[in-house]
Amino acid sequence: MDTPFVIAGRTFASRLIVGTGKYPSHVVMRQAHEASGADMVTVAVRRVNISDRSRESLLDYIDDTRIFLLPNTAGCYTADEAVRTAQLGREAGLGDWVKLEVIGDERTLFPDNEALVEATRILVKDGFVVLPYTNDDPIACRKLEEAGASAVMPLGAPIGSGLGIQNANNIAIIREFSKVPVIVDAGVGTASDAALAMELGADGVLMNTAIAGAQEPVQMAQAMRHAVLAGRLAYLSGRIPRKMYATASSPVEGMVGR
Amino acid sequence: MVITLNGESYELDQPVTVSALLERLDIDPRRVAIEHNLELIRRRTFETVVIKDGDRLEIVNAVGGG
Numbered sequence: 535m536d537t538p539f540v541i542a543g544r545t546f547a548s549r550l551i552v553g554t555g556k557y558p559s560h561v562v563m564r565q566a567h568e569a570s571g572a573d574m575v576t577v578a579v580r581r582v583n584i585s586d587r588s589r590e591s592l593l594d595y596i597d598d599t600r601i602f603l604l605p606n607t608a609g610c611y612t613a614d615e616a617v618r619t620a621q622l623g624r625e626a627g628l629g630d631w632v633k634l635e636v637i638g639d640e641r642t643l644f645p646d647n648e649a650l651v652e653a654t655r656i657l658v659k660d661g662f663v664v665l666p667y668t669n670d671d672p673i674a675c676r677k678l679e680e681a682g683a684s685a686v687m688p689l690g691a692p693i694g695s696g697l698g699i700q701n702a703n704n705i706a707i708i709r710e711f712s713k714v715p716v717i718v719d720a721g722v723g724t725a726s727d728a729a730l731a732m733e734l735g736a737d738g739v740l741m742n743t744a745i746a747g748a749q750e751p752v753q754m755a756q757a758m759r760h761a762v763l764a765g766r767l768a769y770l771s772g773r774i775p776r777k778m779y780a781t782a783s784s785p786v787e788g789m790v791g792r
Numbered sequence: 793m794v795i796t797l798n799g800e801s802y803e804l805d806q807p808v809t810v811s812a813l814l815e816r817l818d819i820d821p822r823r824v825a826i827e828h829n830l831e832l833i834r835r836r837t838f839e840t841v842v843i844k845d846g847d848r849l850e851i852v853n854a855v856g857g858g
Contacts, residue, residue: 553858563856578857579825581798581850587818592856608857621832622852625825693858720858742858 536770539738541715542631542663542684544602548572549732550762551604551717553742557751560595566745567601570755574602576633576742578609579623604665606633611646613653620657632657633687633719633740634666643693647674651681658682667719670704672711685714687740690731691721694743698727702734709735725754725761732765733773793845807845810838814851824853 539546552572557563567575575596596603605623610616613636620632636653638646645668654664658681665685666678675686688708691697698721699705709716718731719740728739739762748754795802804813810833814821826833827850833841843849 553856555856555858557856576858577854579852580855582817582819582824582853584798584800584802584817584851591820591823592854593823603854605854606857618832622825622827622850623854625832625835626853627822627825628854740858746858 536766539715541665546573546602546738548574548759548762549738549766550728550758551576551738551740552745552755552758553740554578554592554596555742556746560590560592562751563746564595566751566755567596568755569752569759570745571759573600574604576604576606576740577628579605579607579619579626579628602631603628604631604633605629606667607635607653609637610635611637613649613656616649616653617656617660620653620662621660624662630661631663632665634664634683645669645689647671647677650674651677654678654681654683665717670701670708672704672707675708675716676711679712679714683714685717685737686712687717687719689720690718690727691723693720694747695721696723696744696747697721698723699730699734702730705731705734705736709737722758725757728758728761729765729768732762733768735769738762795843795846796848798849798851804843807842810841810843813843813849814838817851819851824851826851 539549548571550572551574552570553576605628607616607619616636624630636646636649650666657664663684666683667687668674670688678686690699715737717738717740718736722728722741722744731739745751745755793804829848
């Protein structure tokens, strides 16, 4: 039997968290959200388009009575910027949860863990529920937890890379180290990556590009839903140990003609 | 008078409240957050905060992201 997926006292029905960026259209995004079964989605906080007010609002395509909004601080390179963005998101009515990103490098979009810990501390003090996007580093995750993070979100691979879980062992160690939920965030390319993350013991998986960038986003969203469920069930079921040689599945006795 | 609105120059005839500016821009005040001269301003003060010549305003909202 599974336990509920709880972050900071809030229970979520789905262990799959999805993004709202890069979809071919808002309509496709809404359909993909439905197919994914996710009840938490991430959004970014950006300048309003002043010159073209005809563009529809993203929020018109998200049923926030059913789906919990998680604003991010994507694109921030300093703790100050990230704190400012989180506060703007809260003031824009997006709530006091934040997917905290403090990026340290433009090409890899790897997090700056020092700044991440600092921003976590500031935002927790300011009343935020902080979910930091971090390296797949158990020590960094431990420091974030100590700084008050409500979950840790190690990357599987660089954002948008679709490379899958690059350091499966680290994810398993992070799970073992952490008292807060572990959510593998970024790097998922296809369903097996999401399943692997869950098999390693992750409490959830967060993805955007793997669904939004697929040729059939709605179908991929459905695949991810199944993958997360399958991976979770496999984790809970206790897999068999790996062995070098074969062990027959059928009886070795009673063979015809022997 | 000229203000800087989301990094661009924007002309106004006279000082206006934040609420009046949002109405003029056709922006729903419930879905945005605003920085006025780098200070985050509370929604309840949109009616009273007045934007003057040379002020810098950042108006943000939720967009697609991961």
